[in-house]
Amino acid sequence: MKEFGYQRAFDVSGAVALLGADPDARFLGGGTNLVDLMKTGVERPARLVDVRELPLDRIEPTEDGGLRIGATVTNSDLAAHPEVRRRYPVLTQAVLAGASGQLRNMATVGGNLLQRTRCGYFADVTQPCNKRVPGSGCPAVEGEHHNHAILGASGHCVATHPSDMAVALTALDAVVSYETADGPGELPLTQLYRPVGDTPHLETDLPPGALITAVTLPPAPVAARSRYRKVRERASYAFAIGSVAAALDVHDGVVRDVRLAFGAVASRPWRARTAERLLTGAPADAGTFAAAADAELAAAQPLPDNRYKVTLMRNLVVAVLTELAEEAAR
Incomplete structure (x- = not known):
């Protein structure tokens, strides 16, 4: 490892200032x-700015009936929170599917959203990778790509985003709050990832030096009946080869409201807007569900070894x- 400096921040403005003073620093x-x-x-990184002591570790109700989740809340605390389990079960299920208990005890909400792809070429510095070294190429297109993207990819990168939590948050219309030297800002999670x-090396639309401070869940009665389902290649903890976050409200056999997002199929959590439009107001039956899925997946451009994902x-x-x-x- 390269030698690096280390500083612990105790307030948000101090953390942002520390990162701004060193372009090669990273938040930890x-x-x-x-x-x-x-x-x-x-x-x-030349320096790590430790943000674990920042006062961002609470889950609190918002005035409109949603929940505000601090960026340093651990995955374990998020999954176990009684209001999350009661009102947003899809989020609890996604977090519990994402990693072992030991990792969940350490990992934070903000860090989970910013984790980077697990593509083997990205992780191997002896290999070219446009995400790691812009312009060097994407060997996955012709090489090992069985778990790579089928939606929204390009010839420059076919890697997938690894987060389970982010898929559920995308379905729930979560909003990301951040702080910069110029003040606070917000981004809907559906607009966070580019x-x-x-330019696959440019992964988010966060301003330079931004620190994620919270994720807000709007009130969503539909989320009370929701589910996260993850398919992986082994029974123990592993990254998804495909996942779905869904919430459904049915009245008299007709879909009244629905939220749907896919994981492990694109460089970012994939909000299934086309499927949602077709489902709303339609009969809540297997035929309708299959037709909506087919419509969403019509845009898929799989590679030879990941066609199974469709x-x-x-x-x-x-x-x-x-x-x-x-x-x-x-």
């Missing part, structure tokens, strides 16, 4: 992704929505 939360990347040489295009995601959408509809009918 739980370190469950950043430290790994430092060990392999992918990340080489499309790949020809069928996988279709089946996953139908299965999860059918389960939620059956629950509503009881």
